[in-house]
Amino acid sequence: MRPRHPLPSKLPKLWLVSDERAATGLAELAALLPPGGGIIFRHDGLAPEPRWRLLRRLMRTARARGLVVVLAGSPDMAWRWGADGVHLRQRDADRARQAHELGLLVTMPVHDAREARQARRAGADAVFISPLHPTRSHPGAPALSRAAWLRLARLSGATPIALGGMTAPRARALNRTSDRTNGWAAIDAWDEKAAKRRARQKRNAVPI
Template sequence: MGEVLWTALGRLPRGAGIVFRHYGLPDRRAIYERVRRIARARGLVLVLAGSPREAVAWKADGAHGRSPHRFAARPLLRTAPAHDAVEQAAAARHGADLVFLSPAFATRSHPGARALGPVRFGLLAGRDRLPVIALGGMDAPRYRRLRALGASGWAGIDAFTGPDSQGIGAAKG
């Protein structure tokens, strides 16, 4: 992982969010705690991929996943992934506050995955009132294009960690 994560956190604008996944790392909790300290100091929202119970225990601002989010011990931001209409509807049914819809475009993190493209993304984004965050091959110009089709914001990995990342200031819409 090196310095990439820490550099990316420094590029996020105040009020942006982080979904902390990093599954399977033996030092996952220690890395999370370092991310949490940075998030608090910089005014970033920190969502833990996992159950609402785990998110509460780890003092996250929210929980990310497909499980029902209704029964947390304290209010949490609830986010879910979706790749199609079925998963998007399930996210709404399970109480998600927003959905990460992906892959909007071809992405290095999922080689060979069929991208939604602007038309299918727009059709899905307009299906219900659940805010949709565009994910997959995203950058600021692509977000401007998808915002007109219903994207409420955008997320990325390479946009914040790659050599061409610009210290993004448009991660939320």
């Protein structure tokens, strides 16, 4: 089955992971992404109807800015709701075939070698390998070393995306130690960027 929207020839290297804890609205965060970026839409705590409405608003922004949106959930829901792909939790890896038949991109989380191998078997297009650095999302979770992260990237057989305390400087440092350009994703980094942008706009505002 052909995808409902043309899928990108290259997977995004820069991603926003939505989170209900963010102080900034999702539309404002999405506006910070450059064209060709990607969004993992989670907001799992919302009831289906408001979650669908939020996704529809996000999709309008994404279409205008050339962004890829991947829904955390099931392939059939991602297809019905008009997302470009589905973010499958490890427990749903066996649904990757269905997602590909629907013409959806498939992304998966990876935290260890077992999950990396499962993502490879599932034929995931991209994997979010975490945590590379300590992160507020998983307080106390041990971070991966760069060497361990790169081993998981090779083992997964998919486009690797670094997640967990990521910032642009940390992404550049990772890529200096790799033989490929890896992608990166963040939650807090985008929220902090939005806050700095608002503060700058406030400073530059001209009093009436």
